[in-house]
Amino acid sequence: MEKKELKICHKMDLKHFLVNYCQIDNEKLLDELCHLSHKELKEACFLYGIDLIRTSFEYVSKEQIMTGVIILVNDAFGNPAPYVNPNRILNNELETELDVSLITSVSLEYKFDKKGRQKSLKRKVKLRKDDRK
Numbered sequence: 001m002e003k004k005e006l007k008i009c010h011k012m013d014l015k016h017f018l019v020n021y022c023q024i025d026n027e028k029l030l031d032e033l034c035h036l037s038h039k040e041l042k043e044a045c046f047l048y049g050i051d052l053i054r055t056s057f058e059y060v061s062k063e064q065i066m067t068g069v070i071i072l073v074n075d076a077f078g079n080p081a082p083y084v085n086p087n088r089i090l091n092n093e094l095e096t097e098l099d100v101s102l103i104t105s106v107s108l109e110y111k112f113d114k115k116g117r118q119k120s121l122k123r124k125v126k127l128r129k130d131d132r133k
Helices: 003-008 014-020 027-033 038-048 062-067
Strands: 070-074 080-084 103-112 118-127
Touching: 014 027, 014 070, 027 038, 062 070
Parallel strands: none
Antiparallel strands: 070 080, 103 118
């Protein structure tokens, strides 16, 4: 991603990201985390057991930002960094030959490496238990 494109992309502040995407509601913790740089945030999240995946700009495309796979977040010093959206849910249609009435839910599970690149995608389909014997 080029710097020109980065400047025009929407970026959110750290508090908004932590509250709405990471579901952190402890005010003391939020106050502590919101005054950190991205590097300090990574270390603090590791200590608190908060799972955040930050990636490099070289792996980020404009399409990933537009679709919400990647979220640009400003730290306490106004520096942006790309994070993998922890709440990303895709609503892809499932192409299957199964009887649709037997499907109770479909979920997609993404796995990312330490640099934030997508490693794998698993599609999980839960079927309704058949009551017939």
